[in-house]
Amino acid sequence: MTTIGFIGSGRIGSALAQLAVGAGHDVVLSNDDGPASLRDLVARLGSRARAATPAEAAAAGDVVVVAIPVRAYRQVPAEPLRGKVVIDTLNYDPARQGSVPEIENGDTPPPLLLQAHLKDSFVVKAFSTVFFKHLPELARPAGAPDRSAVPIAGDDAAAKTVVAGMSESLGYDTYDVGPLAESRRFAPGTPAQLAYLDPDGMFTAPGRPAGVAELAALLDEVN
Ligand SMILES: NC(=O)c1ccc[n+]([C@@H]2O[C@H](COP(=O)([O-])OP(=O)(O)OC[C@H]3O[C@@H](n4cnc5c(N)ncnc54)[C@H](OP(=O)(O)O)[C@@H]3O)[C@@H](O)[C@H]2O)c1
Structure with a gap:
C-alpha cells in the first residue's frame, strides 16, 4: 500500500482521498487554511487519514496529488x-x-505549468477529466465491463507506471496519451474531458462510464 499526499483537499482532492482510503492507502491531507480545518474530513475518512501542512504532506507521500486552483x-x-x-x-x-500571467503571456502552456515549477519531480497529469461527484460513482473493480479509463500524460515512463498502478487500485483503467504536453488533448472542453458527462444532464446527471476504446477515439479527435 502507498501513502498518498494531497496538496489541496477540496472537491477533487477529497474525492480522490476517499477512493484511496477505500483501496487501503494511507492519505496525508493538506490545504491552505491549515490542518485544523481538515478535522471533519479526516474524521470522515477514518484511521488511514491525517491532516498536515502542504510541506508535510509532500514529504510524507510516496505519490503526491496536487489539487489546488491553478x-x-x-x-x-x-x-x-x-x-x-x-x-x-x-x-x-x-x-x-x-488567470496566471505566465500562461496568458504565452511563456508556459497550461499542461507544462506545474512541471515547470517542480523541475525535479516527475509530474503526471491524471484525474483532471472526471468531475468530482462522478469520481466515486464511476469507480469499478478491475475487469468490470463498464470500468472507466482516465487519460494520463507525463514525460517519465516509470512515473506513469506508478500512477497507472495507483489508478488501477482506485477503480480506473488508464490510457497513456504520451508526454505531458499531449495532455492538451484532454484539456477543458475537449471531447475526452466531456466523455463522462451525460449530454442531457451534464454535471447534474450521474457520470457515464467511458472505457479505454471510447476514450482513445475521443482523444484522436484532437490533432
Ligand atoms: N472539481 C472537480 O470536479 C475537478 C475535477 C478535475 C480537476 N479539477 C481541478 O482540480 C483543482 C482543484 O479543484 P477543486 O474543485 O478540488 O477546488 P476546491 O474544491 O476549491 O479545492 C481547492 C483546494 O486547494 C486548497 N488550496 C488552495 N490554495 C492552496 C495552497 N496555496 N496550498 C495548499 N492548498 C491550497 C484549498 O484549501 P482551502 O480550502 O484551505 O482554501 C482546497 O483544499 C483545480 O485546478 C481544478 O481545475 C477539479
Missing part, C-alpha cells in the same frame, strides 16, 4: 517533492479560478 501553483512546495511522482489534476480555467 493560480496557486507556485505555492506547491518544490523541495519535499524532489524525485517524487506528482499527480497534476489541474485544469486551467481563468474565468473561474483566476
Whole structure:
C-alpha cells in the first residue's frame, strides 16, 4: 500500500482521498487554511487519514496529488517533492479560478505549468477529466465491463507506471496519451474531458462510464 499526499483537499482532492482510503492507502491531507480545518474530513475518512501542512504532506507521500486552483501553483512546495511522482489534476480555467500571467503571456502552456515549477519531480497529469461527484460513482473493480479509463500524460515512463498502478487500485483503467504536453488533448472542453458527462444532464446527471476504446477515439479527435 502507498501513502498518498494531497496538496489541496477540496472537491477533487477529497474525492480522490476517499477512493484511496477505500483501496487501503494511507492519505496525508493538506490545504491552505491549515490542518485544523481538515478535522471533519479526516474524521470522515477514518484511521488511514491525517491532516498536515502542504510541506508535510509532500514529504510524507510516496505519490503526491496536487489539487489546488491553478493560480496557486507556485505555492506547491518544490523541495519535499524532489524525485517524487506528482499527480497534476489541474485544469486551467481563468474565468473561474483566476488567470496566471505566465500562461496568458504565452511563456508556459497550461499542461507544462506545474512541471515547470517542480523541475525535479516527475509530474503526471491524471484525474483532471472526471468531475468530482462522478469520481466515486464511476469507480469499478478491475475487469468490470463498464470500468472507466482516465487519460494520463507525463514525460517519465516509470512515473506513469506508478500512477497507472495507483489508478488501477482506485477503480480506473488508464490510457497513456504520451508526454505531458499531449495532455492538451484532454484539456477543458475537449471531447475526452466531456466523455463522462451525460449530454442531457451534464454535471447534474450521474457520470457515464467511458472505457479505454471510447476514450482513445475521443482523444484522436484532437490533432
Ligand atoms: N472539481 C472537480 O470536479 C475537478 C475535477 C478535475 C480537476 N479539477 C481541478 O482540480 C483543482 C482543484 O479543484 P477543486 O474543485 O478540488 O477546488 P476546491 O474544491 O476549491 O479545492 C481547492 C483546494 O486547494 C486548497 N488550496 C488552495 N490554495 C492552496 C495552497 N496555496 N496550498 C495548499 N492548498 C491550497 C484549498 O484549501 P482551502 O480550502 O484551505 O482554501 C482546497 O483544499 C483545480 O485546478 C481544478 O481545475 C477539479
